[in-house]
Amino acid sequence: MLCSMYATSMSRNSEEPVFNQIEEIRTSLGLSRQELADLVGVHYQTIGYLERGEYSPSLVLALRIAQTLNKEVSEVFSLTEPKEGEK
């Protein structure tokens, strides 16, 4: 039961959005989309899609982005919208 619940909520096709702080952290580090894209090995449009929340990354990509931004995955991605103070 628990397994099937998790399987549903973790599906990348589900409606549940994945929130992220990529744009805020990236700009605070002075990185452009292209530079971050080159560092994590994706196309710069993919960074745009991620920042707008229009694409949910795989676990590997999420880990790679967090590592590149020098943050924990939970600091970059969350299932709930970050509060104003956290932004």
Add this chain to the structure above:
Amino acid sequence: MTKKNKIYWSLGVTEKGTRALLTDENSKFKWLRSQRNRRVLVALNMIGIVLVSLGSYYPTLKTNINLDADTEIVIFSVTAIFVIFLTLGAYSYLRVAVRGIADAPDELLDERQIQIRNTSYRYAYLAMGYIVLGLLLLMFFGPELEMFQPDGNDGSYLAIATMFAFAAAPSMILAWRERDI
């Protein structure tokens, strides 16, 4: 030493060519990539495919122009070749507009690009299924309806149009659906 340009024979692309399309190396084609322009290219491709397929119906079309048979064949053939080349041109531009994602190998794409490419192939497969079904029905009922000339044109333009549709469908779907590419 320069790196050898890998050729992906089954996909009909080269590594250098695909990389050049995926990056903005050639900025002169950047204007093609707005969603509006991509959708215009999709429309042009569709018009081209329909026009090529109409080549099979031309002999049965009724016109008021009275030309001798030889002149008619020359005009028809030249027009057909012209339309086929225009459609090929529109297809080439469409491929550039979607960065060649539809024909690129996995190793040159990132995970989002692989996902959108796979989705476009799924929709293209469905669409082509319906088109092929339509063509089969046409083959079945065509002779009864006298849609093709009994001797001569055997629907070969329909076959060319179908090949165009098979090649272009994934890129057309990508071009139409994606906001940024």
